Amino acid sequence: MDQSRISATPPVLGKPLKRAFFARSVHEVAPDLIGATLLVDGVGGVIVEVEAYHHTDPAAHSFRGPTPRNLVMFGPPGFAYVYRSYGIHWCVNFVCEKEGSASAVLIRALEPTHGIAAMRRRRGQQDARALCSGPGKLTEALGITGKHNGLPLDAPPIALHARATKPDIVAGVRIGITKAVELPWRYGLKGSKFLSKAF
């Protein structure tokens, strides 16, 4: 069976995730997000890869304290922290724990399920496996930009839906960082063909 093929009819969505879902340790929330569905204006898919960043972690943007860029990370949980990467791409995080904890989960890859035509248009890309297989790719596919920084995760245009059952999850070291490179805080859906990189 061709696993890169995407079904024409989107799967039924689970119940909406409330803001309180994020008011826990980032190390609990990150693996719990695998299998959940992220939509922006109805376009998106199933989260298959994330990374956890904690304020005590030298690789986290919040490690050295609040700045104009990372201010949302120091706010309450359940909000989107969006930043520009390498001057070119946008990346989206979900703020966790409690106000001032400054921890967040970076969303790194989705399996596209909703609004695939719109994603292909935005990405100029036909291959379903390349639409959302990276943090910069998925923001482009979903139309996420700096305008979404600070928006709540449980109100339009953003929606999150719970997974039906707990999937098999794999963990590994994070990608593209130079500090605390050994921490195994990257989580993925086992066997997924839509990861940014194999575990």
Add this chain to the structure above:
DNA sequence: CCATGGATTGTCT
């Protein structure tokens, strides 16, 4: 398949 380098700009030193 893997390795390398350019693009491009906000942010912090």
Add this chain to the structure above:
DNA sequence: GACAATCCATGGG
């Protein structure tokens, strides 16, 4: 002034 939580095209094995 350096560098970054990346992506893509290109070139070699």
